[in-house]
Amino acid sequence: MKDIYLDCNATTSVLPAAVAAASAAMAHGYGNPSSTHGxxxxxxxxxxxxxxLARRLLGSGEGRLMFNSGATEGIQTAVLSALCALRERRDAGQRIGSLLLYGATEHKAVPESLAHWNRLLGLNLTLRALPVDTxxxxxxxxxxxxxxDAAMLCTMAANNETxxxxxxSxxxxxxxxxxxxxxxxxxxxxxxxxxxLNLAATRIDYAPFSGHKLYAPKGIGMLYVRDGAPFTPLMMGGGQETGWRSGTENMAGIAALxxxxxxxxxxxxxxxxxxxxxxxARLAASLEAALPGIVFNVPFALSLPTTLNFSVPGVSSKELLDLFDAAGVRVSSGSACSAAKALPSYxxxxxxxxxxxxxxxxxxxxGPLTDEATILAACARIERCGEALRASCLLPSALAPLAPLSAMRDGVTALGVDGRTTWLLTDAASASCVIIDPQAALxxxxxxxxxxQGYAVRAIGHTAPAPDQxxxxxxxxxxxDALDIEQLDAFDAQGRLAFGAGLRRIxxxxxxxxxxxxxxxxxxxLDAHVVxxxxxPDLVTPDTVLCGSRDDGGICATVRAALAPQVTPALQLEAGGLAAWLRAHPDAIVVDVREAYEQAACTGLGxxxxxxxxxxxxxLAGEVAGWLREPQRAxxxxxxxxxxxxxxxxCLRRLGHGAAWQLNGGMAMAASAPRPLSMAA
Structure with a gap:
């Protein structure tokens, strides 16, 4: 299943012509441009x-246009140049203003650079975010x-997230x-x-660019400086780039750009x-069909035609990212620079x-290189993602009469949020369920x-006083409504409730x-006192699975493991060696622990x-007992x-399973490994 890459605001692939140009520069045009020989x-x-060529396309006029490593360096250079000039003007007794203004939606490189140089240069100006409208x-x-009262103003031409x-103007x-x-x-x-862009015709003093956002390689960029705007080099040395930016130029990057x-x-x-x-418009239509209730977070009329930013009621960004990734559609939850931080979008x-x-x-x-075939293929996969969500009952705004996924059969399901776990117990025979330690977010x-599912809720229990009262x-x-709640919490005097194999409250x-x-x-x-x-009273066996309400990363335990915790070394498999390892262990069981909607979105996996x-x-908690009966089977x-x-x-190693391994790097690494698995669209 070929990946469909739809995260071009983070970075792009490299244009084939740019690859060829970079290769030619390295193989044949490898000279140092500061050398005077041929x-x-x-x-x-x-x-x-x-x-x-760049000057003509950007309309830079008489302004400076220098090559550098990319946008962050360009931002640093622009900020340093402006703030050095401000300090000189202040030292000369001129009024410079007290504010360093930046748009509240700027890339983090801007306020971080402003704060850094403001401190180092001793200006002690006030950083202030300029608000944006809805x-x-x-x-x-x-x-x-x-x-x-502004000494410097930093804005952006188009926002990277929205x-x-x-x-x-x-x-x-x-x-x-x-x-x-x-x-x-x-x-x-x-x-x-x-x-x-026609920069010289504007009031703009500084404009940074980054090549890898438009099919050039990473590590090459440009900075425009208006004619007459103050300039201080960030990098001093051999005087390359007419003294604007020292250091031997990245010739392969410049050729590719x-x-x-x-x-x-x-x-x-x-x-x-x-x-x-x-x-x-085609992508938006497919998203609306697949994800009822979807909200586009910015008006299309005010945004780049290459960017869609949206949210879906009841479905987290992580769930959507995992789902799209399973379908081979690469998207993101915001700026790539902050994607690893699980925070709302600033x-x-x-x-x-x-x-x-x-x-x-x-x-x-x-990106502007994307073709119609890619868009149509993306639309088909997006619509399939919607089907997977509906089959998993994850679209509360549009519940379709689809057959539930097999993963929704009898058993226990853990739902975690904010370090706590809610447990959902289901019994298909009686079309009923029990919810333990519910959380408002869930x-x-x-x-x-x-x-x-058309289930009746038989009980809503708490293992401790509810933190939300x-x-x-x-x-x-x-x-x-009343049809969903049937004899809620009808435990008898001994704390028993007829549910599945029998539910008891103690x-x-x-x-x-x-x-x-x-x-x-x-x-x-999961502590020894409870065990x-x-x-x-002999209520449990050594193999009873203990399911806690606090998500400490352990998922679950058993009575045996709680009384005598196991300490076993980590067992990891690298994707490149997986095929050979599987041939050497023909009885191994490979376990896909992605959620059911991800599994449904990815077909043909073997x-x-x-x-x-x-x-x-x-x-997972519902399956550990069976695996522990074969503790040496891989x-x-x-x-x-x-x-x-x-x-x-x-979790399995802590429970005493001696042959539990994990595929290091997951499907992301396996996809680039030598054929340990096969995938079909």
């Missing part, structure tokens, strides 16, 4: 030709109030009308190849804005969108599942324990000659990135 002069001629555009009324296009008019003397930097990283600029100039290689808008928060949208947003972005998910329980009851001091037969014990904590209280089981990590867990499979393998 080879050096040839290299300099190539570099000067690329700069001349469409993501700068609040011009606030800017009008502050611009008179694609919102700034009204630079309105900002320029305001600067002119107020006679503002602030230095103005405009981040043009997302503008190259998507917006018309030149090939991209030539493609931009020819008017044929890249799609027109009208074509790109058509691609966006860009959307600045736009004052509801909290659920800011914390569950997805960014889908394509109420929509739980209610959607109950309605989708019962708010989640009340919200859950309100979300379900008081253990400050804790209540719920026993499902003698197979599972749902406890507030001892359960053992005294490991050569191995038995594959699909056990979502949320349902288990190989895998997921998307290796994080969940590592938890699964660690």
């Amino acid at each position: 080879t050096g002069l040839q290299a300099k001629a190539m570099m000067d030709g690329v700069r001349l 469409d993501g555009r700068h609040d011009l009324a606030v800017l009008a109030e502050l611009i008179g 694609g919102v296009i700034s009204d630079l 309105a900002i320029a008019r305001l600067l002119e009308e107020r006679g503002a003397h602030a230095y103005w930097m405009v981040d043009c990283v997302q503008a190259l190849g998507k917006l018309q 030149g090939a991209v600029l030539a493609a931009l100039d020819d008017g044929r290689t890249f799609r027109s804005p009208a074509e790109l808008a058509q691609w966006r 860009v959307l928060e600045a736009m004052q969108v509801p909290a659920w949208r800011a914390s569950s947003a997805i960014r889908l972005s394509f 109420v929509p998910r739980l209610a959607a599942f109950v309605r989708c 019962g708010a989640a329980r009340l919200a859950l009851r309100e979300a379900l 008081d253990c001091g400050d804790t209540q324990v719920y026993l499902l037969g003698n197979s599972f014990a749902f406890t507030g904590a 001892a209280a359960l053992l005294s 490991f050569d000659g191995a038995t594959v089981q699909r056990v979502p990590l949320s349902r 288990l190989v867990f895998f997921c998307r990135s290796g994080n969940r499979s590592a938890r699964a393998a660690a």
Whole structure:
């Protein structure tokens, strides 16, 4: 299944012509452009030709245009240049203003650079975020109030997360009308190849660019400096780039960037804005069909035609990322620079969108090289993702009468949020379920599942006093009508409830324990005191699975393991050696611990000659007893990135399974390994 890459605002593939140009520069045009012999002069001629083309395309006029490593260096250089000039002006007794203004939705490189150089240069100016409106555009009324006291203003041409296009003309008019003397930097990283630029005709003092956002390799960029704007080199040394930026030039990168600029100039290689808008409309239609209730977080009329930012009620950004990734569609949850941090989007928060949208947003972005076939294939996979979500009962806004996935059969499911775990017990024979330790954040998910499956809720239990004073329980009851709640909490005098193998509620001091037969014990904590209280009346066996309400990474335990914890070394398999390892262990069981909706979105997955089981990590507790009966039979867990499979393998090792392995790096690494698995669309 070929990947469909829709994360071009983070980075792009490299244009084949750019690869060829870089290769030629390394193989043949390898001269140092500072050398005066023939080879050096040839290299300099190539570099000067690329700069001349860039000047024409950007309309740089008499301004400086220097090559550098990319946008972050360009931002640093622009900020340093402006702040050094401000310090000189202040030392000369001139008024410079007290504010360093930056758009609230700027890339983090901007405020971090401002803070860094403001501190090092001893200016002690005040950093202030310029608010944006609900469409993501700068609040011009606030800017009008502050611009008179601004020493520097930093905005962007188009936002990397939302694609919102700034009204630079309105900002320029305001600067002119107020006679503002602030230095103005405009981040043009997302503008190259998507917006018309004529920099010398503007009031812009500094404009950084990054090649890898438009099919050039990483490590090459440009900085425009308006003629007459102050300039201080960030890097001093041999005086390359006319003394603007020392260090031997990245000739392969410059050659590759030149090939991209030539493609931009020819008017044929890249799609027109009208074509790109058509691609966006098709993607939006498929998203709306697949994900009922979807909310697009910015108006299309004000954003780049290559960017869609959206949220889906009741579905987290991580779930959507995992789902799209399983379908081979690469998207992101925001800026690639901050994707590893599980925080709401500060860009959307600045736009004052509801909290659920800011914390569950997805960014889908394509580039001007994308063709129609790719868009159509992406639409088909997106619609399939919607089917997987509906089959998993994960779309509370549009519950379709689809057959539930096999993973929703009898058993126990763990739902975690904010370090705590809610347990869902299901019994298909009686079409009923029990919910233990519900959390308010999970109420929509739980209610959607109950309605989708047509189950009756038999009990809503707590293993300890509810931290929310019962708010989640009340919200859950309100979300379900009388048909969903049948004889709720009808435990008899001995604490028994007819459910599945029999459910029993037992008081253990400050804790209540719920026993499902003698197979599972749902406890507030997996500690020895609770285990001892359960053992005294012989309510459990050594192999009873203990399911806690606190998510400490352990997933579950057994009575035996709780009394005598196992310490076993980590067992990891590298993707490159998986095929050979599987041949050497023909009885191994390969376990896919991705969630059911991910498994449904990814078809045709098979490991050569191995038995594959699909056990979502949320349902792992229900399977450990069977695996522990064969403690030496190899288990190989895998997921998307290796994080969940590592938890699964660690859990089994703690429980005493001596041959639990995990595929290091997950499917992401396996996809590039020598054929240990096969995948078909």
